[in-house]
Amino acid sequence: MTGALIVTLAVLSVIGYYMGRSKSVASVSGEVHQLHSRPGYYGFYVAIWTALPAFLLFVVWQILEPQILRAFVMGNVGPAVSELPPERVDLFYRDVVAIATEGVPSQVTPDHEAAADHYTSLKSLGTWSFVAFVMSLSVFLFAFAYRKVSPTLRARNWVERVIMGLLIVCSVIAILTTVGIILSLLFESLRFFNRIPIQDFLFGLQWSPQTALRAEQVGASGAFGAVPLFAGTFLITIIAMTVALPVGLMSAVYFSEYAGPGVRGFVKPMLEILAGVPTVVYGFFALLTVAPFIRDTADALGVATPAQSALAAGSVMGIMLIPFISSLSDDVINSVPQSLRDGSFAMGATKSETIRKVVLPAALPGIVGAVLLAVSRAIGETMIVVMAAGRSGNLTFNPLDSVTTITVQIVALLTGDQEFDSAKTLSAFALGLTLFFVTLVLNVIALNIVQKYRERYD
């Protein structure tokens, strides 16, 4: 039914477009330059009037219909049902809908069947009256808009205002989604902090999120001190940056200052391929190649190490970040004006003196911005650490130990069968909020620095 409605609306608006267009042309007997707007705008004017209000109404109906239906259906059931506790009422209604839509109800009683019949008849009545209403509205607006088409109508301005409205709606959707995610993180975290005090979470030294399922269970009281996770995240980020920063930065210097166009044209795309490797591939590279190599090497040196280590995950993450740092730094180094290099060369400076003393200091703010962006990626990176860093919350700064990170623990907490409002599950939201907060702050700082840097030369 709704599909047919949309198709009809679409056809109607296409007809509206052509009719509006030809009326506008006819109204000036073909002398198109006498129109206020080009004929196409009159066509869009009629088409938009025909389709847009009807479509908006349709969206609203899709959202409201289930609630209206439920209000009517449940308003009509006997006291035996309506006086049940709320979750039983919900279950009852779900079963009614299941019966009416030929799904699988959990229970069928005469009450259910009566309500289901009521549901079916209401639903078809509602749908039909809605379709009739929308169609007549659409036809009415079509006629209204068509009548208004005249050479003086400012169809172009009107259409552009509608387009602006559309752009606003899209940006509002993006913003609302972000706000929604933040709010849900915030509220779930608050629920968590109601059970576990925030200072225990932020400063506690032990992470062991297994809570007792039954009262008599021993040894699983749950400890939610996130410091080991912060430490693990920090350690892996440091290792990753130790790998990525020098390699990325120096390769950027090579590409932008030394490499000829041939080398640049060949090697830069290679590096960009590195950026396109999915993180899960890096993950099993870390797990299957790098981690065993590190363990074997450490064993050969007489150091007993676990199979998964911070070093393996961190170094592979560093490799992942090389193209990121390199291409961002390459951009900022390239945007240092050639006149500064010329100035330095003209004073008898060599290429490397020029790079070290003029180009890099001039590009420094941009490079710092790039590094901070890379750090925030390293902190938020999940797949590599899940596969290669381990899951035990050791509070250690030994890179050969297995550590765990915030992201790994979120994955561990939310995968598998979980009771939704246990402290264990809720702690994932608190971790998510912390992660969000840290990366947000880093990104804001980084973007600010990059921005300031741009202003200096543009």
Add this chain to the structure above:
Amino acid sequence: MALAEQFDSSNVDIPPGKGVATSTEVKMVAEGVDVYYGDKQAIDNVSMEILDKSVTAFIGPSGCGKSTFLRCLNRMNDTIDIAKVTGRIYLDGEDINSSEVDPVQVRARVGMVFQKPNPFPKSIYENVAYGPRIHGLASTREELDDIVKGSLARAGLLDEVESRMHEPGTGLSGGQQQRLCIARCIACNPEVILMDEPTSALDPIASARIEELIDELRENYCIIIVTHNMQQAARISQKTAFFHLGVLVEYENTVDIFNNPRDERTKDYISGRFG
């Protein structure tokens, strides 16, 4: 005299006694210099002698090769991948194009000031100290301070910036930035200073200040200036070279170039018929 009368009507005036070379000491010599950008020849067989302790102006229409030739004199064309320079250029008798010569060393002796002021994004002090530091001209902090202050003083900038030596050089006005670039150049203790349209990005007052400065600097340096502004060439130079389509058309005392040009093309250019 008919010719002289004709140029009396032009707007180029040379004060009496000016525009004549007083020095006889040759600082640089070019012999058969050709420059190619890829396949395109930008400079065709230019030979000239440039006098020490005087200002030599290169004039000519846009794209005539004057800047390109200027950049040969301190091997700045080396920084452009597709540029190829042939011929010999002598600085005090030594061929700077020879493969045994390090272009970096040449540029320390032949400084350059650019069209657009290009101070480094560092403090005023660091801008001037840059050259002495890389060439090791000062062994103590005091010596460096002296070089920096002396260079700023010779560039006529010291009074204006003495109280804010550690503020960024990019915060100065355009004219001050250009004088900072001149100070930076002087600080390397060069023998020759090349200036590529040093006032074309400046307002008339800042330009006049730079022109005065160039006239003062002539006492100690060999200065070569590329300019689009013929009055400027007439005001400050002793020798003028007119370039056209990559060829050195005429090279004489400035007063002769402006008052008594021998070549038709020079005549047409300075009387404003093209360019």
